[in-house]
Amino acid sequence: MMVLEAKNIKKNFGKLEVLKGVSLSVSKGDVIAIIGPSGSGKSTFLRCMINLEKVSGGDIAIDGEPVVTGGIYVKSQQAKDAYKKLGMVFQNFNLFPHMSVIDNITSAPIHVKKIPAAEAKEQARKLLAQVGLSEKENSYPFELSGGQQQRVAIARALALKPDILLFDEPTSALDPELTGEVLAVIRNLAQEHMTLLIVTHEMAFAHDVANKIVFMDKGVIAAEGSPDEIFCNCPNERVNAFLKNYNQ
Amino acid sequence: MFWTVTLSLLEGFGVTAKIFALTLLFALPIGLIMSFGSMSKFKPLKWLVKIFVWIIRGTPLMLQLIVIYYGPGLIGAWAAKLSYTNALISWIGTWGVPERFFAVMVAFIINYSCYFSEIYRGGIESMSRGQYEAGQVLGFTKIQVFFKIILIQVIKKILPAMSNEIITLVKDTSLARIIAVYEIIWAAQVFIKRDGLIWPLIYTGAFYLVFCGLLTLLFGFFERKLDYYKG
């Protein structure tokens, strides 16, 4: 079964049509990288998946549960709960500045999932170890580098045990020397067969880690396929032009 | 004489402190509710609140005190004299002045709620959208997002403006004497009128200074408490 299925998604900002019918199916264990030029609608598409933007048309089902049908949002508890299967990591981390690292990670498990504080803390420590920041649990976000903040943000998203984790350009706000540590963490998740949907500009990383590449341009999927198909002998000229431009 | 004056001023200062405390007690939450109104997506409510805030901030508190205290009685007396009458007019004819202290509280709470609402609005609107979005994708409800994530950050941002406004309130309480509520300045003026003594009026300055000094320390304490993070 598809863990996430989007059909013919449309999105308008006023008269501007940002998504002109985008369809994507995500199977369990998929690592899908969405690439494409700025303004192609890839971030908007990702944000539509997790209800940060309202779609103007199309269908979305999460783990078989329809949450949008024919552009209409389903107002049921099941639909509401379905979104809890999705986690999200933002370009600008969006950590809570007034909470320590450990509180950032435990707040949602404690207040949303109602997990006992001690248990949430124990789990948070494991996640911090996983992203290599065990010694930072009592630090505050402003005391961390960008790369460290993004790793905390990943741990925070993982604490809710999502079925799919969405990444919206997770390294775009980082200095080049800090991207490696974040990409390493995402790579580990992929190796553990976590389902990932990644909007990124890191072509080498996408090639390396994804089992499927989606190339978006001007609000549509211009090409999709395995990394080798997209990066080596792509029949689409726009993809080639974009990649050529990118490699310079 | 010094003790007589001190005791008398202390009694007046009790009223000053009462106006101050009650105003804060009500205006802080009401201001927050009003700030939601002024940011509402429902346009009529938003404009209603904005026009109300404009009127209250655009007229002197002294005028508001006079209107709120004398207004009902004046309108009542006017309606009672009208030759034409109906149920509404005869009801208005029964209007009388409210209690003086009550009128002072109404005027101060309305006035300060408006100023506070604008401070809250500035603070809330300066919050980045990302904080709301992060809360949403983690499954927090809107109310949880506001109280667990936004509010404490807003408080840190607005604390300097708030402390300024609250210290202004301490001194604004002296306007209550316009409608004969006997606060500390009134108590001091009694000595001028009755005994020809000027120094009690100057002496009230000490009360205000000490009170504002304590408030400054209190706000300093809060600012240090919130200094543990940046951003």
Added chain:
Amino acid sequence: MKKLYKALALVFALAICMTACSQAPVSDDSKTSAPQNSTASDLDYIKDKGEMIVGITEYEPMNYLDDKGEWTGFDTEFAQMVAEKLGVTAKFIVIDWDGKIMELDSKAIDCVWNGMTLTDEVKNGMSCTDPYVVNAQVLVMPADKIDNYKSVEDLKDLTFVAESGSAGEAAIQDAGYSCTAVTTQADCLLEVSSGAADACVIDNTMANAMTGEGTSYADLKPGLALTSEDYGIGFRKGSDVTVEVNKIIKELKADGSLQELADKYQLTLAE
């Protein structure tokens, strides 16, 4: 973070305590908001509620507090006598003098009875009784200079202050001089004492009570009387109480009780 919330809660609790504990005496004039019969006369209105609220300022020897903290003075006792005749009790409330007409018209008070000089302005704004006491407006200056000014002509080079809208202000203007208006008679003395003005013109009774030894104005002295004037009681404009009170005043004069009161406070009754 928890500590911060605790601290905030503490402040909140303190604020509640403060309001609960400081039950400072607040004038209980809530009765004035009781429903009124709109067709009744002002006299009936006062009789119905059983009390007459008298707006005053603290002003010796007219209205002031005795050692026990009770109101006394000529006007206090006088008002109590009149109230008794009306069959009501007199209740005294200190008002901001500038707001007296609004206090009357909004029925916050029923009359002003506080050594009020009957000027045209006062007579226009309210319904006034016949004069009951005569007073003078006197020049007050530093004690070492006052004796140099014996006539109105002598005053031509002086700068003056007087209470805004007072009989003193009118007296200066009638003499053909200009003056600076301040809010209270007491402020006039402060202006002169501080050298901001050369002289002020205030009530004779006030001038005697507030200058000389034992006051902040030991260096000031009253002198030349510019005008004499009448004191009257002010009711709401159009009130029918005025006529009634005029009658009562005549009775009190006739039986000598008002003269007795005037002697007690060293005042001169009006003819």
